[in-house]
Amino acid sequence: MTPVANTDEKHRAAATCPRCGEIGIVKVWPDGSLQPLGQSDFCDCPSSTLRILETDIDERP
Template structure:
């Protein structure tokens, strides 16, 4: 896997506790998957919980 690959990760919002899946970009920025907003917070504080390190094992 190259350094320019993005990863999927589980994340939670520190403000409201909402969980979701995000794309983790090489620069460390997070993009919610399948939605433009992670939660209803005006400025979500997203905390990554876990990442998919081996894409071959994703079902």
């Protein structure tokens, strides 16, 4: 996954699990890693790789 920003700031984004289709909000860290908001796991899938759907509205041109 490519980083969303080249700053030290984290961002919020909508993300989905490609296995089960679960959708939720995640923090996107500068290194591109994702952390589900308000929960420790995004879904019940083992080791799922989340895919970002949309980033914060503020980040759009």
